[in-house]
Structure formats: C-alpha cells, structure tokens
Amino acid sequence: MSTFFQYVVEGLTIGSFYALVALGYTMVYGIIRLINFAHGDLFMVGAFIGWTALSALAASNMPWLLALGLALLAAMLATGVLGLAIERLAYQPLLRAPRLSILITALGVSLALENGVLLMFGPGFKTYPHLLTQTGFYLDGVQITYAQIGIVACSFALMLALYFFVHHTFIGTAMRALAIDQDAARLMGIDVERMIQLTFFLGSMLAAVAGVMEGLYYTQINFFMGFVLGLRAFTAAVLGGIGNIPGAMAGGILIGLLEAFGAGYVSSQWTDVFVFGVLIAVLVVKPTGLFGERVVERM
Template sequence: MSDFFQFIIEGLTTGSFYALVALGYTMVYGIIRLINFAHGDLFMVGAFIGWTGLMVLASAHLPLALALLIALVAAMTVTGALGLLIERLAYQPLLRAPRLSILITALGVSLALQNGVLLIYGAGFRTYPHVLSQAGFELHGVQITFAQIGIIVASLALMLALYFFVHHTFLGTAMRALAIDQDAARLMGIDVERLIQLTFLLGSVLAAVAGVMEGLYYTQINFFMGFVLGLRAFTAAVLGGIGNIPGAMAGGILIGLLEAFGAGYVSSQWTDVFVFGVLIGVLVIKPTGLFGERVVERM
C-alpha cells in the first residue's frame, strides 16, 4: 500500500508539469482553434534560459534564493517574449488562412526552436545545479520531499490564478467572448489581436515556469525534451477536453498519475504506450474529453 501512495506523490509532481504546459495548449486552441505544436518547445526554451541564468549567477556568489528568483524571472520574460514573437511573425498572418496552413507552420516553428537550441547549446545534456534538497519526511512508509510539496503547491497556485483570471476579470471575460465568436467580439470593441497575444504570453510564461521547475527537479535537460513532454501535455489537454481550462488541469494530473502507476507496476519502458494509448482511446471513444467541450463557452 505504501508503494501505491508513493506513486501518487510522484504522479502528482510529474502531472503538475504536464498540467502547466497543457494549459497553454488549451488556451490557444480555445481562442484561435490552433494546436500549437511549438508550445512544448517553449517549455524546453524556458528550461535552458533558467539553466543559463543559474550558471551565470552561480559565479556571482548570489544567495541561492535570489539566484533562483532571477533565473525564473529571466526564463519567464525571455520565453514570454519569444511566444509573442512567434505569434506575431508566424501565426498572426495566417489566422484567416486554412487551418492546415497554420498547423504546418506550428510544426515548422517547433523544429526551428529545437534546432536553434541545438546550435546554441549542443546535443548533450545540460545539468542544473543540485539546489533542491532531498529533505522531507516519511508518512506511513511514503517518502515525501519538501521539493515535491513545493512543486505541487506552486503549480496548483498558478493554475488557480489562471482560472481566476479567465473567469473573474474583465480581460478574462473578453478572452472567453473571443473564444465564442471573434467577429462579434470585435464588434463589441474588444481588441482581438491584443487578446490573442495575451493568450500566447500567458501560455509561454506557464511553460517557462514548468521548464525551470522540471530542470530543478530532474536536473538534466536537453534540446529534445520539449517534444516528448509537449505530446504528453497535449494528450492531457485532449483527455480533459481541449479548450477547457479545468479539464487541462485535471488531464495533466491524470496523465502524471497514469505514467507513475504504469512505470511502478509494469515498466518505465511502457509509459509512452500507456499515455498515447489513452490519447487514441479518448479520440475514438469520447473526442470531447472527459469534461466535454462546452458549446457556449470554451475557456
């Protein structure tokens, strides 16, 4: 029984990363009906920017907490700006084009980001400093570290903050109106282009936070990490009901738990089979996801 609860803790930790990235997928899809396959690579870029910041600050002998904060803010800023640049240059000119055109562009942007990081940092793994302590406590045979608690709590706080923003602020209401009908929203005086940019900015910032946290937790990063995690986060968004923010949160956690139980009770070599098997099953049995896509409101 202790193994069961240990897998839950591990699944919640991993699922927190998936949920944060899945939110970017579901927000962009809810606004412009685009599956942004480059989003997972923004997660990877955020991890590398955070690593670079920590390496630079390590030589300055700054206090650890301050160095982490500066590196995180730098990752959020650079990745957010990159997300805005991608939306402006790659996606905005194609918003009125056929969906296939913008989808192919998203795949091209994904490859460009991967190869750009490959050229700058190389193909080898980069290692984050071991700054997260393994200290924690044992509860009925279950080992829980303070780092795991911090990651889960921080991710949950970010997800709840995003939910509150979308559902209880003026800009969030405008975003939900835009998700329903862009033309009607424009007639009501809503700045459609600015809100689309805001959506990309928020998604990119959340991806950067997830990238830095995963780098700190697992310590090793590489230029291809965003592709695999992006596919799993996309699966989480589809599982919860793509276009549905609470669904993306729940889907990320469920995929994390599925991965942890699959690796623990079967084999870690089969985790991708389990995860993408779920994707196929959801698309065949219930394409709208577990929460179902709302007809009136998609965000």
C-alpha cells in the same frame, strides 16, 4: 499500500509539469482553434534560459533563493516575449488562412526552436545547479520531499491564478468572448489581436515555469526535451477536454499518474502504451474529452 501512494506522489509531481504546459495548448486552442505544436519547445527554451540565468547568478555567490527567483522571472519574461514574437511573425499573418497552413507553420516553428537551441548550446545535456535536496519526511512509509511539495503547490497556485484571471477579470471575460465568436467580440470593441497576443504570452510563461521546475527536479536538460513532454502535455489537454482550463489541469495530473503507475508496476518502456491507450478509450466514450463540451463549428 505505501508503494501505491509513493507512485501517487511521483505522479502528482510529474503531472504538475504536464498540466502547466497543457494549459498553454488549451488556451491557444480555445482562442484561435490552433494546435500550437511549438508549445512544448517553448517549455524547453524556458528550461535553457533558466539554466543560463541560474548558472550565471549562482557563480556570483548570490543567495540561492534570490538567484532562483530571478532566474525564474528571467525565463518567464524571455519565453513570454518569444511566444509573443512567434505569434506576431508566424501565426498572425495566417489566422485567416486554411487551418492546414498554420498547422504546418507550427511544426516548422517547433523544428526551428529545437535546432536553434541545438546550435546555441550543443547536443549534450546541461546540468542545473543542485538546489533542490531530497530532504523531506515519511508519512506511513511514503517519502515526500519538500521539493515535491513546492513543485505541486507552485503549479496548482499558478493554475488557480490563471483560472481566476480568465473567469473573474475584465480581460479574462474578453478572452472568453473571443473564444466564442471573434467577429462579435470585435464588434463589441474588444481588441482581438491583443487578446490573442496575451494568450500566447501567458501560455509561454507557464511553459517556462514548468521548464525551470523540471530542470531543477531532474537536474538535466537537453534540446529535445520539449518534444516528448509537449506530446504528453497535448495528450493531457485533449484528455481533459481541449479548450477547458480545469480539464487541462485534470488531464495533466491524470497523465502524470498513469506514467508513474505504468513505470512502477509494469515498465517505463510501456508508459506511452498506457497513456495513449487511456486517451483512446476516453475519446471513444466521450470524444470531447473528460470536461470538454461539444462546440458548433461556425463557417
């Protein structure tokens, strides 16, 4: 049983990264019905911005906790601004265009971000400063590190803060109204364009947090890391019910657990088979995902 619970700990840690990125997918889809395939690459950009800032601050002999906080803040703000710029320049002019046009644009933005980072930083791996140690404790034979506790706690805190913001604030109410009917929201005086921009900004910030935490946890990043994680995070959003914030959280954790169990009990080469197999099985039984609700499409 200790092996089983060890995989649970690993799955919760990995799932925290997926859940944070899945929240960006589900928020954007909930507002404008767009699958933002560039969102996984924003996760990658956030990891590189955090690495750049943290490497510079660590060289100045600044206390590591302060350096980490400043690097994380820099990554969140810079990635949030980048996500906002992408929405303004690439997506906003196409909001009234056919969905296929904006979907192709999202794929183009994804490739542009990947190749931009490739040109700036090169194809090799970059190594984060080793700030997170393997110190922790054993609980009935299960090793739990303080880094894992911090990552899971930080992820859940951000998820709960986002849920509270969307469901218990005036701006969150406006965002939910916009998700139901944009035209009616505009007639009620809601600034639709600004709400969409805020959605992209918040989703990009969460992706940056996940990127920095993954860089700290695994210590190595590269320009292609956003593709695979973005694909699995999108799978998590669909599995939980895309457009549903608690569903994105649950989907991310479930994908992380499936990955940990699949790699531990069978082989890491079969991880995607288990993940997408479960996704297909769930969608066959419940096409809207675990927590999704059927939405009537308005013409």
